[in-house]
Amino acid sequence: MGMTMTEKIFARHAGLENVVPGQLIKCKVDLVLGNDITAPPAIKEFECIGRPVFDKDKIALVPDHFAPNKDIKSAEMAKRMREFAKKHNITNYFEVGRMGIEHVLLPEVGLVAPGELIIGADSHTCTYGAVGAFATGVGSTDMGAAMATGDTWFKVPSSIKVILNGKMPRWVGGKDIILTLIGMIGVDGARYQALEFAGDGVANLTMTDRLTIANMAIEAGAKNGIFPVDDVTLEYISPKVKRSYSPVRADDDAVYDRVITIELDKLTPVVALPHLPENVRPVNEVSETVIDQVVIGSCTNGRIEDLAQAAEIISGRSIHPGIRTIIIPGSQSVYMEAMAKGYIETFIKAGAVVSTPTCGPCLGGYMGILAAGERAVATTNRNFRGRMGHVDSEVYLAGPAVAAASAIMGRIAGPWEVSK
Amino acid sequence: MILEGKVWRYGDNVDTDVIIPARYLNSAEPKELAEHCMEDIDPTFAGKVNAGDIIVAGRNFGCGSSREHAPVAIKASGVPCVIADSFARIFFRNAINIGLPLIELGAAVTEIDNGDNVKIDLSKGLVENITKNKYYKVQPLPGFIQEIANAGGLISYIKGDQV
Numbered sequence A: 001m002g003m004t005m006t007e008k009i010f011a012r013h014a015g016l017e018n019v020v021p022g023q024l025i026k027c028k029v030d031l032v033l034g035n036d037i038t039a040p041p042a043i044k045e046f047e048c049i050g051r052p053v054f055d056k057d058k059i060a061l062v063p064d065h066f067a068p069n070k071d072i073k074s075a076e077m078a079k080r081m082r083e084f085a086k087k088h089n090i091t092n093y094f095e096v097g098r099m100g101i102e103h104v105l106l107p108e109v110g111l112v113a114p115g116e117l118i119i120g121a122d123s124h125t126c127t128y129g130a131v132g133a134f135a136t137g138v139g140s141t142d143m144g145a146a147m148a149t150g151d152t153w154f155k156v157p158s159s160i161k162v163i164l165n166g167k168m169p170r171w172v173g174g175k176d177i178i179l180t181l182i183g184m185i186g187v188d189g190a191r192y193q194a195l196e197f198a199g200d201g202v203a204n205l206t207m208t209d210r211l212t213i214a215n216m217a218i219e220a221g222a223k224n225g226i227f228p229v230d231d232v233t234l235e236y237i238s239p240k241v242k243r244s245y246s247p248v249r250a251d252d253d254a255v256y257d258r259v260i261t262i263e264l265d266k267l268t269p270v271v272a273l274p275h276l277p278e279n280v281r282p283v284n285e286v287s288e289t290v291i292d293q294v295v296i297g298s299c300t301n302g303r304i305e306d307l308a309q310a311a312e313i314i315s316g317r318s319i320h321p322g323i324r325t326i327i328i329p330g331s332q333s334v335y336m337e338a339m340a341k342g343y344i345e346t347f348i349k350a351g352a353v354v355s356t357p358t359c360g361p362c363l364g365g366y367m368g369i370l371a372a373g374e375r376a377v378a379t380t381n382r383n384f385r386g387r388m389g390h391v392d393s394e395v396y397l398a399g400p401a402v403a404a405a406s407a408i409m410g411r412i413a414g415p416w417e418v419s420k
Numbered sequence B: 001m002i003l004e005g006k007v008w009r010y011g012d013n014v015d016t017d018v019i020i021p022a023r024y025l026n027s028a029e030p031k032e033l034a035e036h037c038m039e040d041i042d043p044t045f046a047g048k049v050n051a052g053d054i055i056v057a058g059r060n061f062g063c064g065s066s067r068e069h070a071p072v073a074i075k076a077s078g079v080p081c082v083i084a085d086s087f088a089r090i091f092f093r094n095a096i097n098i099g100l101p102l103i104e105l106g107a108a109v110t111e112i113d114n115g116d117n118v119k120i121d122l123s124k125g126l127v128e129n130i131t132k133n134k135y136y137k138v139q140p141l142p143g144f145i146q147e148i149a150n151a152g153g154l155i156s157y158i159k160g161d162q163v
């Protein structure tokens, strides 16, 4: 019986010929990731085990959630992680000044490659499926254990095949594809399952689109989202990854739990209304919604192409006087490229603020918390109750084009509404 | 192990942001987390929950982030077990790893209401709604996961592995 991409990566890392959904297996991991919130408890568990780290080159530690430290308590957590990194000589510890939002940073510095198996104590670790890796979020105890053993247990998930056909119209991006999919199957539509993307439309997706889509696999409840490895992937990966890696390909007779088809040319920009990512509506239907804040950034849409799209819309215009617009490049190199290309100046001139890379408001941490009754359009990934601040605030999820247009118009708006 | 307690009933898609809001994640101390457990869905919970009370919820309980702080906060509140129609996968994994047993009861959870008294026999996989006089049998956890649970969580399991 043929295997899916996920099954092939699992079999390889478990040292087995083949695996089937439901099977419990122990896998070697190629990378273990943690951040300033999840690593401190993981370190505590790691220390209970009393072994050295399994491989100092295969652990990545990124202070991004509450860093640069937002208060004394978060400073202490960051310190705990920093001291651990120093003590164990962790190669991939990224200090403030070199760090970025973990899921923007890791692909950028070549820490994830096709065919690899990555776990991270962060649910959006699934982002790396974009390069054809198996990547999934785990908890701190799993992270602590894997830092000691170099392996972890999995139940092999069944896979859903998502066939993407055709080409996206103007203003439709990766965010609209994944929100549309979540709107179709619901926030638990892929629970315990793998989402495997396929179809001729994949070739038309940039790496940024794919990273955005794989990033939000978790919002459909999926264990992972995974893309086939093609020329676009290899062009992205080759300058970054110098170690050897070997991509997997799904067998033609691989078995899928179900198949979902999305015609990309039929898509339109969408928004997910509070308080669930599955409450998806076309922008047109909700364009009367008045807002208070716009956030452009996060591991979902904090890459250079995202900022380019926002800059294209904002350029030469002013942010609506009723709106606070916060733009957060996902990493230092995104920040520098945005500066070189003039985007940062465009944003600041228009009346937006630009922050150093951080998760910040995405999880209601800091740098743009909402008061009771306030509404934000955000390019982040979750709009759960209270996610960006007060429990009575609201988050509307959208791609960077809609977010930028909304910042100009002072209400939810499509980019086509911004007067030329 | 037999557990018996009063039910705190919640709906579908209870996410990790309401179980323990991110604004409290600058601490990983179980006691501090418990003080804010369920705060954004039920501000009365942390003040009124009694040790032994049981959370019962609908579909996809624990969806959202990978924060282990969520099951830790529940456990530290004195809740010995969560029953739901279904659980989100990272939450499920984390709960097992930290030694908070979960029961996936399926659609039958709709028969359990807030304030009911329920009794759970974990080893036999039996759930009894004392208030309504109803009984349910659930699938026991797979053997390997039971071993982790019996060891009291993943860390003790791995330490046992070593010797």
Ligand code: SF4
Binding pocket: A065, A101, A102, A103, A122, A124, A298, A299, A300, A358, A359, A362, A363, A380, A381
């Ligand atoms: S940007 Fe938001 S979703 Fe992404 S890792 Fe940070 S907090 Fe999590």
